[in-house]
Amino acid sequence: MAPVLQSSQPWVEKYRPKRVKDVAHQDEVVRVLTNTLETSDCPHMLFYGPPGTGKTTTALAIAHQLFGPELYKSRVLELNASDDRGINVVRTKIKDFAAVAVGSGHRQGGYPCPPYKIIVLDEADSMTEDAQNALRRTMETYSKVTRFFLICNYISRIIEPLASRCAKFRFKPLSEEIMSNRILHICKEESLSLDAEALSTLSSISQGDLRRAITYLQGAARLFGSSISSKDLISVSGVIPQEIVGALFAACRSGNFDMANKEVNNIIAEGYPASQMLYQLFDVVVKADDISDEQKARICKSFGEADKCLVDGADEYLQLLDVTSNTMRALCNMPQEIGYGT
């Protein structure tokens, strides 16, 4: 049974770097952490950055390297959004774990084993403000025996008192070059063939998110076998083909409402997600040379409103139609909307 499980592991897990120095592209973090490994001392840390840049990987890797497999269980507490993290948990579970003292730092089996424990709070931006407040004093009181690693996407959602207690590290989106290296490495390990065009498509559709790139790659490899073209990748990724975006935009330009309505109907029936359509349409609008700045501003404003509505759960068809008609109005210089209140 074991080999079956081995092969069924997602590549994202399989190729997760095990050591800090293998983490790609995040030089400052790696430097500080390698230093930590040597001196076995480290501050509280706060990792933030977009998804798929290696935050969780780094935190887990440093914990593993500091303590080794034997001590890991007793020294590291990993909590993420799938665990309940209300104020109660902070008051009991985290506090209890943080309060326990540990033995002095003796190297064991080649691992530094420094005399403190690590609490990894993954996805810390989804913790409630109350819970974060409860954490403030805990962090300080037990700083002798416990280090906190906070991981989040948006640093603005971490309350200031917590952020100021930590050394902050920003994880940047991966550059195309680094990403290609990593992807090629995986391709070699899995004996896949990927041509240059497919490689650049993969980097552009994943927008610096390595996890997404690897997931797409694995999906495409499963579906289409060992040689993957850029078309296969697009069909796996859920990106809308450029022709369809182009057709909708052309319909907006024509100023013919019925035609635009037909395109929108078609897009919804084909099941393309409206939010994805907004992103791609946005790219088209911003890059277009023959649209004046004012028109662009008007169009983008309607994109923003529609995006908000979609997040709140509005109907996709109506929102897309709204965006389309607003775009049409801006492009064809039709009169502005008359305000309701005036």
Next chain:
Amino acid sequence: MLWVDKYRPKTLDQVLVHEDIADNLKKLVTEQDCPHLLFYGPPGSGKKTLIMALLRQIFGPGAEKVKVENRTWKIDAGSRTIDLELTTLSSTNHVELTPSDAGFQDRYIVQEIIKEMAKNRPIDSKGKKGYKVLVLNEVDKLSREAQHSLRRTMEKYSSSCRLILCCNSSSRVTEAIRSRCLNVRINAPTEEQITRVLNFIGKKEGLQLPVGFAARIADKSNRCLRRAILSFETCRVQQLPVGIVISSFTSLLY
């Protein structure tokens, strides 16, 4: 039995509308392995049918022997305990549930129930797959918190558990979940495809359809196959003599 259920394709080979997707899905599961999947598409496009057919492809006919269970879960949330009642459909290898039924408490469903299920490894290993499949319906109706809880659960238990998510619009599913799944877009069937299916059903039922009848229903169905088949059956139930002027009963189609 309603025709919608009677003529629902049972295996991936019988699928009439999304042959290409069915082919791809077949390739997916032949490798003894299956990624997390996210099916999205408009209503009546065949998401559920494909999922059931896929489960059958993975686990064999055993996947069809489902039992409906109404379980009460006691969840210990710090100071108080919450009772949650939830209907699940389960076979030996898969469990299907609709977490959004729990309303605003869906977070607990994801955190506790899914975790518990994912921890239970499948029992028999005589040639059977070493993983369980959880089918979650209406993930787009899940609250933000619940979706956040899902992300790490998916990774942690990935060795013993696969998730198949099903929703209408992937806009409302957070990026973090989408990037962990293989996204499968199910488009609504085209009118020609609907016409073909209706004609197929008509032939099986031994009905003589007037020319253009199926196309007319397909046109009115708004590219929703379920609605098309239901209206077709409605027309049949009304026992309209075959060959009557079509325009007189298109009013039924609404």
